[in-house]
Amino acid sequence: MKFLALLVGLTLVCGACGPSLREKALASTYLALDAGSKAFGVYDKQHQIDIAQHASSRDDGLAQLSAYWQTSDKIRDGFVAAALALSAAYATNSDATLSGALSAAAVVAQELAALGVKVAAP
Numbered sequence: 001m002k003f004l005a006l007l008v009g010l011t012l013v014c015g016a017c018g019p020s021l022r023e024k025a026l027a028s029t030y031l032a033l034d035a036g037s038k039a040f041g042v043y044d045k046q047h048q049i050d051i052a053q054h055a056s057s058r059d060d061g062l063a064q065l066s067a068y069w070q071t072s073d074k075i076r077d078g079f080v081a082a083a084l085a086l087s088a089a090y091a092t093n094s095d096a097t098l099s100g101a102l103s104a105a106a107v108v109a110q111e112l113a114a115l116g117v118k119v120a121a122p
Contacts, residue, residue: 022098026089029105032119033082036112039119040079044072071115078108 051068055061082104089101112119 022093025098026086026101029101030086033079033086033105033108035121036108036117036119037079039117040075040112043115043117075108075111075115078104078111082108 047068048065051064052061055064082101085097085101085104089097091097109119
């Protein structure tokens with residue numbers, strides 16, 4: 001939840017960012033996404049191992065993994081969307097691109113929180 005709180009706080013603070021505050025918001029968002037990506041990588045590997053070890057049969061394990069892969073693919077797509085939005089925000093100096101980057105990162109944070117992924121503060 002600290003991850004989400006950081007992103008929400010940055011969104012509120014950066015309504016009319018000057019260059020230095022904008023740069024700080026972008027850098028903080030990048031660091032938060034990086035921390036989230038690393039935490040998800042650790043969670044993802046262990047979660048798939050847990051599914052495989054606790055499945056009642058091969059077919060049960062494959063079914064559970066298939067269902068989980070749909071969720072994990074959505075989160076990976078969220079990281080890609082957030083990274084692209086962050087790149088656009090770095091490349092242009094507009095409130096719209098900054099807001100888009102912060103919103104995309106907030107979506108990823110919510111998805112990670114829903115899975116129970118613990119993200120260390122950057």
